[in-house]
Amino acid sequence: MTSSPTPSTRIRSRSERPGAVPAALAACLLAALPRLAAAHGETVDVLPEQPGLRLGAGAALSALHADEELPSRRMSGYLLNGSVGTDRRGGQLEHGVIEAAARLSSQFGAYAAIGKHGSEAPHTEGAWLQWQPGPDWQLTLGRQKPSLGAVITGAGHMDRFALMPLAKQASFGEDWIDDGLQASWRHPLGSGDVGLDVGLWRGHAWPGGYGRPLGFSAHAQWQQGDWTLDGFFLHAEPARRGTKIILAGADHSHGAADCDAALTQVACFGGRSQVLGASVRWLSHQLPLSASAAVLWHRDRGSLASRNGGGAYAGDTVGGWVEGVWTLHSQWELGVRLEHLRSRQTLVGAGASLVASELQLAAYRPADRQSLMLGWLPSDKVSVRLEVGRESVSGRHARYASLRAVVAVDDVVRGARALAGR
Template sequence: MPESTGLRVGAGLALSQAQADQAWPAIKLPGILSNGETPVDRRGGALEHGTLDAGLRLGTHFGALLALGWHDRDPVHVEAAWLQGETAWGQDQLLLGLGRNRLPMGRLLEGGGHFDRFASMPLAKRAVLGGDWIDDGISLRWQRSHDGPWPALETLDLGVWRARSFPGGAEGPAAPAAHLRLSWGDFSFDGFGALLRPQLRGAHVQSATAAHTHDRPDCRGGLTGIFCFDGRSEVLSGSLAWVLPTTADLRLELAGLLRRDRGQLYSLNGDTDYRGSTGGGWLDLIWQYSPQIGLALRGETVRGVQTLESANALALARDAGLLGSTRIWRASASASYAPWPSLRLFAELGTDRQGTQRNNFSALRLVWTPDQLWAWHW
């Protein structure tokens, strides 16, 4: 949204040319209870991400935002359709928003895989959240000044979300969520938690030959080719950024995610009592050598731990892709050059490892994120 009364139009574009030994990103993550989505194989040229957005502000109290996005050949989807009211509260500010948006989780969690300095969605974000967590809901933000008590507390978000997108389900109550941001000196920390009670959370049966799809199967229409989950899910995350005390512009960034599921897992092969935890994270070391040149290293890991109890446990584990559970790793290095402030060119090398299997990859990327395309103020 523009900072003063007016209309602003913006856009973003990320293009990639990638090579890898095998399909990249990996078609499936073994041992992970996921949304069953098969990602598109991005070897060769691909539209990594495109967005078009418009923000409107009326006076000092009201604003609106609409953002559309698309990936490669996928259909256009709404990333944000948000109405917001703002008011001063002493030296602080209260913001009440309603509509569709990313859940507030902090810069590192929200930005991971979203016009990022690395080409692919972080493993932990893909496994725990199914990618960017975009949902419908209402959220109240307390934006604090650093005066008064608790000077480290910068932001507090309290929201209730419809929870129809993964890790939510097709049915079930709305999900409460909270986020806080603390900053002191060269450190900043974001913490997030959400409690969901998904019902009829459907996913496609895992298969090495499954076609790319973003469809969410409906468990009420039959169980052919799908598995479903009813129960309780808890999502927790934390991220820490530290500007290192050196003369060089060095930053260390760490993010972690955890999802705990408890309930019933079922398919055409029966049902079972299910308990599982999926967790992981990533660590970045970033060196901004100059305003134009940057280098970054990233290490990632994710793993799922599952317990299924019934006579049908083996068949259900096979349907849900839980067999062959192993820790999954990724290491990558990225170099960037910015010929203009809004345009960045990236060269990336990395490797994915699942057990004894490795998949080496490389990517050249162009990322264009201008401040705005057009603006009109009155």
């Protein structure tokens, strides 16, 4: 990023061009991630099929080695909420969740989930009520993950790979969890299925912010045979979306800092924030292979200011990833993920250089990551994965190795009854 010492300064960030297993067994293994990972995501098919209660619990435990702090922890050069995130080095509880899903009748159900990261305080990850007026429709009210598609929603916590995708960090901070109302429709079409989701959101979760509630989202899905295609759009108009200037504290947060009147240790954005995304997944029913790809475009237009100045801000951040998984044997899989992220940002106004310096926007460089994973799945409730990778963020490079174990119990009640009946 370059700047001039003039009172009204144009700040433009650098932007660079991105540079044999039986078929039934293969299909089973490729879907072998615990159901908890899906339930921890979107609200489709989370409730029991019949009236009753389902209790689930799961944890991802990780031990990550790197010679230095991973640069993706801070994501310097990208306009986010300013949190330093969590240092993933060493052994820790990467993610834990306890959930309860109840079907009260054929039409009504409820869900709640409590999550925890490392030594941080537990937080509510889901709390919603659902009404299903017909076989194709459902209406969900409360805290939830808006529908983005399984590829994007499922990437990150409880995923096959150890780290949150760079593009997802840049677009949503991490996972997008918000309070709102979402209407969903699913219907067979020919030999496939189509789905639509439309939501209204409180809008405090990143990339929204305080001041103007009711963000809007729309998602469409088409699924047929081995293929699933998803696309979504998010629109928010935050008036007081804060970015912390002093990078302190590592608490896990899905929201934005609020801007006080004095702009104390915070820069404030107001305007329009939009995210567009698309993904595709190929899950072969005849070969021991699966592949997926996703792209996200985060677009900001508005004003950005701190106590030292501000101006008109425009940011366009585009990134994505591709990954493939090969089932080597009944209990083994090999996967690879390739990621890339780039951004173009401008800030024009009095004191723009100071604001850009406070937010470390000049540290911007295109980011990328390459990951190779070997997984062992001894049962449908336990998976152990070894991963090695390399990432480059903000001009800093780091290599890492990770050993992770994901343990999940899909239905605690059913499991306990089964044990008692032995």
